[in-house]
Each structure stands twice: as structure tokens, then as C-alpha cells.
Amino acid sequence: GAVVSQHPSRVICKSGTSVKIECRSLDFQATTMFWYRQFPKQSLMLMATSNEGSKATYEQGVEKDKFLINHASLTLSTLTVTSAHPEDSSFYICSASSVGQEMSQYFGPGTRLLVL
Amino acid sequence: AQSVTQPDIHITVSEGASLELRCNYSYGATPYLFWYVQSPGQGLQLLLKYFSGDTLVQGIKGFEAEFKRSQSSFNLRKPSVHWSDAAEYFCAVGAAGYSTLTFGKGTMLLVSP
Numbered sequence: 414g415a416v417v418s419q420h421p422s423r424v425i426c427k428s429g430t431s432v433k434i435e436c437r438s439l440d441f442q443a444t445t446m447f448w449y450r451q452f453p454k455q456s457l458m459l460m461a462t463s464n465e466g467s468k469a470t471y472e473q474g475v476e477k478d479k480f481l482i483n484h485a486s487l488t489l490s491t492l493t494v495t496s497a498h499p500e501d502s503s504f505y506i507c508s509a510s511s512v513g514q515e516m517s518q519y520f521g522p523g524t525r526l527l528v529l
Numbered sequence: 530a531q532s533v534t535q536p537d538i539h540i541t542v543s544e545g546a547s548l549e550l551r552c553n554y555s556y557g558a559t560p561y562l563f564w565y566v567q568s569p570g571q572g573l574q575l576l577l578k579y580f581s582g583d584t585l586v587q588g589i590k591g592f593e594a595e596f597k598r599s600q601s602s603f604n605l606r607k608p609s610v611h612w613s614d615a616a617e618y619f620c621a622v623g624a625a626g627y628s629t630l631t632f633g634k635g636t637m638l639l640v641s642p
Contacts, residue, residue: 459629519575
């Protein structure tokens, strides 16, 4: 149980285009989803936290107009990187937790984004 | 604010030898502590967690960790390492009532034959 998927697993795009990454909880209802960014050989940095039906809460320094997060249902959250640039290239990981188990985050396999 | 320190960037252990990965945290109250493992290009898998109770917690894949409040530590151990354990290990801390986690910088485990 507690499986989280991400799609796509890797994406290459041209600079200036937008990219959407999906995060799905497959066998549980995710009341809270988290989006992380991981640079090579570094730790995970939390970008934002989203609760179903609410606006996401962004961490300091994360541009909410650039990284659009939607959590429209209890099983799906999306992260859209708008007008992507090479410096946005990174590994994006989502996680999800359910009501009553907010401290247990289940992680997706990650999405590798390369912006040319 | 909480913080996590993993003092070892990478560690090499011979297959079959014992392993201990260090984790120190900073947090004013009782922390929630986690160990995750990440294989290359993959997401994170939870190995074990400590919320309360017995300070020695057992996890998956033969791992265990011990919470020592006096040392602000939550070190991960395994008595006999397998080649498949080679991966990056992250310690994380959370706070009661808050769902966000703070991760350490990770320790890369290399397993030699």
C-alpha cells in the first residue's frame, strides 16, 4: 500500500516552454502533497505544501508564479514549471500523506527535468 | 527551527560488515525522526521512523535506529551490509503538529566486495 507515482519520469524541454509534472497517490487519499527539488548530490529542498482544494503554501524563495501547484483532488497534484530555463533543470520529487498520518510521507519516484 | 546534520558525506563498508550512519538533529521539543533510502534516480523509501516509545526502532531490510535524546542523535545501524544496500541515506526530522520534514544532506553508502 501507500504507492505514489509521478509522470513523466523524465522530460526534456526547450527553454521558455512550460512543463507539467503529475503526482498521484494510487491506493490512498492524499490530503496533503509535498513538492521537493533535489540538485545533484544534494538533499531534498521542500518547495511547497498543498492541501486538497486549497492554495499551496510555498517555502521562502520559491516563486509561486513560476512553479504552479494544483491539488484538485485527493489523488492528484500537479506541478507546472512555467517558462522553464536551464537553471530549472533538476530532480523533482513529490510526496503525499493522508489524514491522521500527516507525519508519514510516501514519496514518488521523481521526475528528471532537463531544460535545454 | 529544526535542522539535521549527517556528518559523513560518504562511507565505504565491506560487504558483510556492520554499518552505522550518523544523524544529529536540532529541535527544541521531542522530534519525529525518519530514515529514508534513495537509489540512483529514484524517489525515497522509508526505512524506519521514531515518534515515541521504545527508543530502538526496527525498520525494513534489517535496519534499526536508536534515538538518544541526550546526544540529539538518531543513528542508523545494520549488522551485516549487503551489496544491494549501496544507496544514499537521508535522515529527516519533523515536529509534532506539523507535516513538513527537514532533511539532512545525505550519506552515500558504498559497499565493497
